[in-house]
Amino acid sequence: MAIEIISLITSFVLMLIGLYGLLSDKNIIKIIVGFSLFDTGTHILIVTIGYLKGKTAPILDNAVGLTDVSQKIVDPIPQALVLTAIVIGLAVTALMLAYALKMYQAKKSLNIGDYKTLKW
Amino acid sequence: MIRNFFILILVAAFATIFASLFLNYGSSETLTPLATYYAENGAAEVGAPNLVTSIVVTYRGFDTLGEVTILFVVASVIGFFLKKTKHNNEEPAKRESSEIIVTASKVLVPIIIVLGIYVFINGHLTPGGGFQGGSIVATAFIMLLMANPAFEINHRIVHAVESISGIGFVLMGVFGLLLAGGFLDNRFLPLGTFGNIFSAGAIPVIYSLIGLKVGSEMSNILSNFQAVQNEKM
Numbered sequence: 001m002a003i004e005i006i007s008l009i010t011s012f013v014l015m016l017i018g019l020y021g022l023l024s025d026k027n028i029i030k031i032i033v034g035f036s037l038f039d040t041g042t043h044i045l046i047v048t049i050g051y052l053k054g055k056t057a058p059i060l061d062n063a064v065g066l067t068d069v070s071q072k073i074v075d076p077i078p079q080a081l082v083l084t085a086i087v088i089g090l091a092v093t094a095l096m097l098a099y100a101l102k103m104y105q106a107k108k109s110l111n112i113g114d115y116k117t118l119k120w
Numbered sequence: 121m122i123r124n125f126f127i128l129i130l131v132a133a134f135a136t137i138f139a140s141l142f143l144n145y146g147s148s149e150t151l152t153p154l155a156t157y158y159a160e161n162g163a164a165e166v167g168a169p170n171l172v173t174s175i176v177v178t179y180r181g182f183d184t185l186g187e188v189t190i191l192f193v194v195a196s197v198i199g200f201f202l203k204k205t206k207h208n209n210e211e212p213a214k215r216e217s218s219e220i221i222v223t224a225s226k227v228l229v230p231i232i233i234v235l236g237i238y239v240f241i242n243g244h245l246t247p248g249g250g251f252q253g254g255s256i257v258a259t260a261f262i263m264l265l266m267a268n269p270a271f272e273i274n275h276r277i278v279h280a281v282e283s284i285s286g287i288g289f290v291l292m293g294v295f296g297l298l299l300a301g302g303f304l305d306n307r308f309l310p311l312g313t314f315g316n317i318f319s320a321g322a323i324p325v326i327y328s329l330i331g332l333k334v335g336s337e338m339s340n341i342l343s344n345f346q347a348v349q350n351e352k353m
Binding site for chain 1: 124127130131134135138141142145147148149150151152154155156158159160162163169170171172175176180183184187190191194197198201202246247249251255314315334341344345348
């Protein structure tokens, strides 16, 4: 099976698992894990979109050379965007964990059902 | 029950969308025009072999500045939320760290830090860069914290490194504006020999500053979590 098919399937399955966990689980930590899985799935998807068959990494070493570069490399832009997205994802995860820690300190519970006051 | 039903419907709807995307997927054969421009002119204009780095640091430097800002805001918010409250008595750590971790941390921490520094200094030549290198440096601090739960990162040093590297990053951008083509232009330093470590203008400097900033911010976040963890709740 071609690599782009494998990574497409991986990304879609990861996103679906993440979405299901995000919606169905009651534990805040597990919700955060589901969110991270969804995040990772999107990253793999974006990188896969930039993949070109049979091309190499966008690093101009001896294997690529300096001539006809655009014929030899995969798209570097999605990779640069994913680099940004990973860092933002990490920041969001850290923030969610900090909220979860504070919520646990306030009510001694990680079950989302115990936080009725937050509903609108 | 009804909730699970809705969740299943939503997941199935997403699965349908993904399936139709998957069935219509055809891998493209050529680069987009923008990517072609970066590929053809990146080496001459920026001088960095790693095209991802030249996009992240130079062509889309503003993105990176915003990204670093987001990380900074998150670190400050977490520092604000997880502030150590004086009136809470601290519980001692629940158990001793495993001897394996204690011994391994003595050997590995310097090596991990050196690897992180290597990764961000060589960001323009090899895969890697400031964010990756900074994260690797932060893992060394995780290891220290796991080996010795009472370990406290010196906040004054971390804050100084963070502020200086943040200001340095913006200053590099301003130098680019004054001495070269525009904000975050790397060509105010000589481009040097293509493929050398001192090449690609200001990119190694900028990426090292980003690496220091990311590393110190992540260590800061970690030590905030650590400080609150032992608090009596």
